[in-house]
Amino acid sequence: MSAKRKGRRVSAGELEILEVLWRHGEVTLSVAHRALGRDIGYTTVQTRLNRLVHKGLARRSADRPARYAAAVSQREISAGQLDLLLERVSGGSIVPLVAHLVEDHSLSVEEIEQLKRLIDKAEKNVEPR
Amino acid sequence: MSAKRKGRRVSAGELEILEVLWRHGEVTLSVAHRALGRDIGYTTVQTRLNRLVHKGLARRSADRPARYAAAVSQREISAGQLDLLLERVSGGSIVPLVAHLVEDHSLSVEEIEQLKRLIDKAEKNVEPR
DNA sequence: TGACAATTATGACGATCGTCGTAAAATGTC
DNA sequence: GACATTTTACGACGATCGTCATAATTGTCA
Numbered sequence: 001m002s003a004k005r006k007g008r009r010v011s012a013g014e015l016e017i018l019e020v021l022w023r024h025g026e027v028t029l030s031v032a033h034r035a036l037g038r039d040i041g042y043t044t045v046q047t048r049l050n051r052l053v054h055k056g057l058a059r060r061s062a063d064r065p066a067r068y069a070a071a072v073s074q075r076e077i078s079a080g081q082l083d084l085l086l087e088r089v090s091g092g093s094i095v096p097l098v099a100h101l102v103e104d105h106s107l108s109v110e111e112i113e114q115l116k117r118l119i120d121k122a123e124k125n126v127e128p129r
Numbered sequence: 130m131s132a133k134r135k136g137r138r139v140s141a142g143e144l145e146i147l148e149v150l151w152r153h154g155e156v157t158l159s160v161a162h163r164a165l166g167r168d169i170g171y172t173t174v175q176t177r178l179n180r181l182v183h184k185g186l187a188r189r190s191a192d193r194p195a196r197y198a199a200a201v202s203q204r205e206i207s208a209g210q211l212d213l214l215l216e217r218v219s220g221g222s223i224v225p226l227v228a229h230l231v232e233d234h235s236l237s238v239e240e241i242e243q244l245k246r247l248i249d250k251a252e253k254n255v256e257p258r
Numbered sequence: 259t260g261a262c263a264a265t266t267a268t269g270a271c272g273a274t275c276g277t278c279g280t281a282a283a284a285t286g287t288c
Numbered sequence: 289g290a291c292a293t294t295t296t297a298c299g300a301c302g303a304t305c306g307t308c309a310t311a312a313t314t315g316t317c318a
Contacts, residue, residue, distance in 0.1 A: 011275060015217040023220070029295075041278050046296080048276080064284075065295070078218035079229050085214065086230075088144040089207035091152070094230045095243050100208050101215075101223045102251040112252050114224050119248060122231040123241050140305060158265075170308050175266075177306080193314080194265070260318095267312070275304075284295070 010077060014057065017048050018077065021058060021070035028065045139206060143186065146177045147206065150187060150199035157194045 010018070020027060020035045027035065033045045049068055052058040061067040082097075090096045102115070139147070149156060149164045156164065162174045178197055181187040190196040211226075219225045231244070 009274085012213075012217075013276060019217055019220070041276095043279070043296095044277050047278080050297095051275085074218060075225075075229070078214070078226065079233065081214055081218060082226060082229055084141075085207070085210055088141070088148055089203060089210060091148065094234055094236070095240055095247075096204075097207065097211060098227055098230055098244060099247055100204070100211055101227055102247050104208060105223055107223070107251055107255060109255055111224055112248065112255060115227060115248050115251075118224075118228055118231050119241065119244050122236055122244075126236060126238055126241060138304085142306060170306095172309070173307050176308080179267095180305085261316100262318105263314100263316075265312100265314070268310085270309085271307085273305080273307105275302105277301085277303105279300085280298085282295105282297070284293105286293070287291085288289100 010057070010081065013048050014052055014055075015077075015081075017045070017052055018057065018070055018072075018074075021068060022074045026061075026067040026069045028067055030065075032068065139186070139210065142177050143181055143184075144206070144210075146174070146181055147186065147199055147201075147203075150197060151203045155190075155196040155198045157196055159194075161197065 016036060017032065020032050024031065024035060029042075029046055029049060032049065033040070033042050036045070049058065049060075053060050053068070057070070057072050058068050059071045061069075086092055086094065086097065107115075145165060146161065149161050153160065153164065158171075158175055158178060161178065162169070162171050165174070178187065178189075182189050182197070186199070186201050187197050188200045190198075215221055215223065215226065236244075
């Protein structure tokens with residue numbers, strides 16, 4: 001398992017930046033700014049990026065127009081966030097969460113298929129109590 | 130349907146309290162304190178509760194040993210939080226989230242059953258693109 | 259009714275967050 | 289080289305969060 005269980009706090013704004021990094025791979029400040037562009041100050045993005053780097057959640061290249069990249073995987077973060085939510089809102093029970101996910105969003109046929117596969121796979125691993 | 134409670138930020142600590150309220154229905158400060166007990170100051174719980182009330186996320190009875198209760202449903206909050214996460218970490222795609230949920234946690238046979246039912250129900254509502 | 263206990267009010271403090279301005283420094287352009 | 293533009297550094301400010309201490313108020317009962 002991962003030893004990174006340490007309480008990495010990720011704020012909303014940070015997640016917003018991370019999303020850009022995950023999607024673009026590597027970006028300069030100006031690109032990042034444009035990416036989540038419009039109504040957000042340039043230096044605001046700068047600060048957010050800096051703080052991310054400071055926390056070890058992103059890294060910055062040394063060359064001039066510095067390029068930033070995520071230092072944590074999307075999967076890693078989302079798993080952590082999700083588990084937090086799991087504990088916090090449904091006392092660790094996953095069914096209610098999945099319920100909301102599938103009931104309150106429209107799904108495509110492919111998605112249904114994928115979900116079925118996920119469940120089938122999970123079924124094979126039912127813990128033998 | 131529900132007017133989506135726009136932009137209510139719910140912090141980690143607040144969620145922790147809300148969880149207690151949801152689980153116990155109505156609690157006095159001292160009960161709440163004991164519920165998430167041990168290493169948390171009494172007045173800390175008090176403050177958290179106060180702030181929750183101030184934000185309209187909980188309400189307090191007028192009678193003496195004041196009883197606190199959640200003013201928002203667990204479902205409402207978790208849905209909001211989950212949707213935020215959805216946008217923020219997987220660009221709106223639910224499959225990855227469900228994947229983490231079912232792959233990285235052990236499920237009971239009953240849970241598998243429930244999940245299957247959920248999927249089946251969702252299948253009947255596949256969006257008619 | 260006075261002492262002790264439970265409850266509630268008030269205010270404080272440091273950390274983080276979200277926001278940005280200012281301005282220095284590096285780089286690009288004639 | 290001089291000027292324009294881009295990139296960085298630095299620091300600031302108000303809001304929220306997490307934490308709690310202390311004081312005031314109210315309830316209990318001997």
